[in-house]
Amino acid sequence: MVVFDSNSKKKNAKKERKVIVITGTPGVGKSTFSERLAEKLGALCINLNKLIMEEGLFKDYDDARGTFVADLPKIRKRLKKLIRKASEGYILVEGHLSHLLLPRDSVEMVFILRCHPEVLRQRLKGRGYTDAKIAENLQAEVLDVCLIEASQAYGEAKLAEIDLTEKMADMAVQEAYEIVMGLRKPSLGSVDWLSRLQAEGKLEDYLRDWEGLPMP
Numbered sequence: 001m002v003v004f005d006s007n008s009k010k011k012n013a014k015k016e017r018k019v020i021v022i023t024g025t026p027g028v029g030k031s032t033f034s035e036r037l038a039e040k041l042g043a044l045c046i047n048l049n050k051l052i053m054e055e056g057l058f059k060d061y062d063d064a065r066g067t068f069v070a071d072l073p074k075i076r077k078r079l080k081k082l083i084r085k086a087s088e089g090y091i092l093v094e095g096h097l098s099h100l101l102l103p104r105d106s107v108e109m110v111f112i113l114r115c116h117p118e119v120l121r122q123r124l125k126g127r128g129y130t131d132a133k134i135a136e137n138l139q140a141e142v143l144d145v146c147l148i149e150a151s152q153a154y155g156e157a158k159l160a161e162i163d164l165t166e167k168m169a170d171m172a173v174q175e176a177y178e179i180v181m182g183l184r185k186p187s188l189g190s191v192d193w194l195s196r197l198q199a200e201g202k203l204e205d206y207l208r209d210w211e212g213l214p215m216p
């Protein structure tokens, strides 16, 4: 199911649509987190991966990278329509490209979910990703690619970073809920995988894995 809508359950929905973008490197836990947060907020949740695959919103298949190349203009158009047709209240848009799709003024806030690269490596291996694809994704996580791109698109004031590594999804969802409701200050900039990997003696291995990869 692409769209999980529990807005109908919420009798006192807000009078406007509030879009929350949820981004992060593949495997960090976006879909799990977003479905639960949507339930808690009585929100519509749009899973971009599912939307892209079910509606063919890609340009072609990249054999070398083993991925479909998303058609961003088509996705933007479809998303605009979905949001316009949605009931009032919160709308979550989740996916690793979600921070590249919506105009600045139309987005209330952006969650950037993070996960320790070693944990991420195991998850991506479990998904059967090639070594090259794993290296590319771990590089993106370590070098804060989603965070930097989201900051460029929406400005730091709208961003909240949550490290899911040591957190059960429900704890992270509670934290996000409190941030959305204005009960908790969002955290930003506390994740520093480069320093962590260096302290753990693993940074050199990572740098070796990235040889030959284009800089993100």
Ligand SMILES: Nc1ncnc2c1ncn2[C@@H]1O[C@H](COP(=O)(O)OP(=O)(O)O)[C@@H](O)[C@H]1O
Binding pocket: 024, 025, 026, 027, 028, 029, 030, 031, 032, 033, 123, 164, 165, 167, 168, 169, 170, 172
């Ligand atoms: N907070 C968490 N703690 C431990 N494992 C998690 C957590 N969130 C998600 N997972 C697990 O990690 C994997 C990737 O989660 P998923 O939500 O599909 O990530 P994404 O949508 O970012 O690719 C799944 O196997 C999921 O069960």
Ligand SMILES: [Mg+2]
Binding pocket: 030, 031, 032, 049
């Ligand atoms: Mg997902």
